[in-house]
Amino acid sequence: MCLSLGCSSPHNPLNCIVPPHMLRVMALRGDDKTARMARSLLKQNAALRDERAEHVSPPPPAQDGGTFAPHAVSPAEGLCCPDRRIHDGDGKAALPGRLVRAEGDDATGDADVDLAYDGAGQVFSLFADEYGRNSLDGAGMPLIATVRHRRNYNNAFWNGDQMAYGTGDGEVFRTFLELSVIGHEMAHGVIQHSGGLIYENQSGALNESIADVFGALSLQRSLGQQIHDADWLVGRGILGPGINGVALRSMKAPGTAYADDLLGQDPQPWHMDHFVTTTEDNGGVHINSGIPNHAFYLFCNYIGGKSWELPGQVWYRALQQLNNPMASFQQWADQTMDAVTAIAGRGTIEAVLLRRAWKLVGIAI
Numbered sequence: 141m142c143l144s145l146g147c148s149s150p151h152n153p154l155n156c157i158v159p160p161h162m163l164r165v166m167a168l169r170g171d172d173k174t175a176r177m178a179r180s181l182l183k184q185n186a187a188l189r190d191e192r193a194e195h196v197s198p199p200p201p202a203q204d205g206g207t208f209a210p211h212a213v214s215p216a217e218g219l220c221c222p223d224r225r226i227h228d229g230d231g232k233a234a235l236p237g238r239l240v241r242a243e244g245d246d247a248t249g250d251a252d253v254d255l256a257y258d259g260a261g262q263v264f265s266l267f268a269d270e271y272g273r274n275s276l277d278g279a280g281m282p283l284i285a286t287v288r289h290r291r292n293y294n295n296a297f298w299n300g301d302q303m304a305y306g307t308g309d310g311e312v313f314r315t316f317l318e319l320s321v322i323g324h325e326m327a328h329g330v331i332q333h334s335g336g337l338i339y340e341n342q343s344g345a346l347n348e349s350i351a352d353v354f355g356a357l358s359l360q361r362s363l364g365q366q367i368h369d370a371d372w373l374v375g376r377g378i379l380g381p382g383i384n385g386v387a388l389r390s391m392k393a394p395g396t397a398y399a400d401d402l403l404g405q406d407p408q409p410w411h412m413d414h415f416v417t418t419t420e421d422n423g424g425v426h427i428n429s430g431i432p433n434h435a436f437y438l439f440c441n442y443i444g445g446k447s448w449e450l451p452g453q454v455w456y457r458a459l460q461q462l463n464n465p466m467a468s469f470q471q472w473a474d475q476t477m478d479a480v481t482a483i484a485g486r487g488t489i490e491a492v493l494l495r496r497a498w499k500l501v502g503i504a505i
């Protein structure tokens with residue numbers, strides 16, 4: 141659900157890291173080789189969407205009057221270990237490919253394999269140790285990933301069951317094995333198993349934004365970074381050497397991650413006044429996600445400290461309590477206010493600062 145309208149069924153999303161607007165610009169502006177690559181990615185992803193539709197997970201059961209039971213916000217007892225299974229796609233399209241490193245195996249010395257393994261462990265640890273969640277589904281599901289998916293593949297995705305990472309072609313993208321990208325893709329799995337957010341319009345942009353949030357938190361936590369020391373970039377360093385840009389997206393300054401002859405200009409707004417109404421990209425799910433991304437960044441910036449602590453707890457709790465797959469930005473903002481009230485208390489400085497963060501992006505709660 142990521143690269144073209146053709147691969148965009150809101151109920152069966154294929155969550156790719158590279159948004160379709162980037163590929164469309166490449167198809168228009170690139171030289172023959174690049175334009176061919178972009179067109180072929182758009183086509184491949186239509187086919188992947190169809191595969192995805194065949195094994196989409198059923199919605200989680202509603203409990204007690206239709207409310208999803210939240211996971212504990214404090215670390216749960218007995219959570220321990222991920223079950224990682226990293227495969228080598230050997231440049232082919234078949235998934236998952238050849239198992240090359242299972243849980244507990246020593247490092248292989250193959251950088252891609254070891255980055256996928258270590259990254260999956262970091263993301264597992266964020267959700268388990270900070271939010272008490274046992275893997276993406278809350279029930280210990282294995283973390284299946286494929287590296288070297290297809291040849292020179294310029295994308296990474298979560299297909300509902302597993303992560304897959306291309307190597308990039310070395311020109312437009314140099315890699316996808318970067319922790320904020322890994323965290324983003326795995327967070328799509330968490331969202332899917334937390335009641336889901338339909339992948340179109342505002343609920344789709346929330347899906348994208350929440351994936352960016354937990355991607356950023358995975359990276360910051362692994363670095364032990366304070367909020368004010370973090371760069372708040374998603375996909376830093378993955379763009380190719382000739383591309384004028386620092387990352388795929390910036391939560392601190394949406395719309396500034398890249399400005400390049402080939403890729404165009406980062407189209408993300410940070411305020412509701414600049415909300416983009418479009419039929420492309422499932423209603424701009426990778427574009428308007430800049431608005432809730434920036435609200436999260438502002439909240440963190442006001443609070444200080446570590447993003448994965450109180451701010452991450454608030455966003456995680458809101459996701460567990462939301463119970464509304466078609467949520468609007470306004471409804472999500474209200475849910476985060478309920479969450480901060482439950483965690484920090486009514487009328488606390490944290491609640492005041494959260495309200496201020498949303499107000500600054502044009503959403504009153």
Ligand SMILES: [Zn+2]
Nearest residue numbers: 155156348351
């Ligand atoms: Zn995504």
